[in-house]
Amino acid sequence: MMAHLLASLPLLQAAAGGNQMVTMLVTFGLIIVIFYFLIIRPQKKKQKDTQSMLSSLRKGDRVATVGGIRGTVTSVKEGTVVLKVDDNTKIEFNKAAITAVLERKEAEEVQE
Numbered sequence: 001m002m003a004h005l006l007a008s009l010p011l012l013q014a015a016a017g018g019n020q021m022v023t024m025l026v027t028f029g030l031i032i033v034i035f036y037f038l039i040i041r042p043q044k045k046k047q048k049d050t051q052s053m054l055s056s057l058r059k060g061d062r063v064a065t066v067g068g069i070r071g072t073v074t075s076v077k078e079g080t081v082v083l084k085v086d087d088n089t090k091i092e093f094n095k096a097a098i099t100a101v102l103e104r105k106e107a108e109e110v111q112e
Contacts, residue, residue, distance in 0.1 A: 054095045057081060060105030065097045 057063070061073045063083065071083030074090060082092045 053101055054098060057095070057098065057101070058105070061101050062103035063098050064100045064102055065093055066099055067097070069093075070102065 057073055057076050059073055059075060062070065063073060063081075064070050065083075069083070069085060069091070071085040071091070073081055074084045075082045079095055080092050081095055081098060082090050084090050
């Protein structure tokens, strides 16, 4: 009887090691899921929103740039935007420099 217990002891140790491995894998899986929902997913959403904002820029929108310059969009090109910052001052920026649309002009107002 004692020999039978001693013989089954390595099997118990192997099973315990397998359980530890499963627990470790589940823990790593949970960490990856938490990182996805706390870091990766919000970053992708923010990037998608920014891309949408940049693609919807149109003449007449009031915008702010990365450098803090505020102006009104006078023309939109493929990769750049021209802003009117004063009566006689226009500056051309890369679209990526636009951080926010402060005031959006309606389509009817722009066409007038």
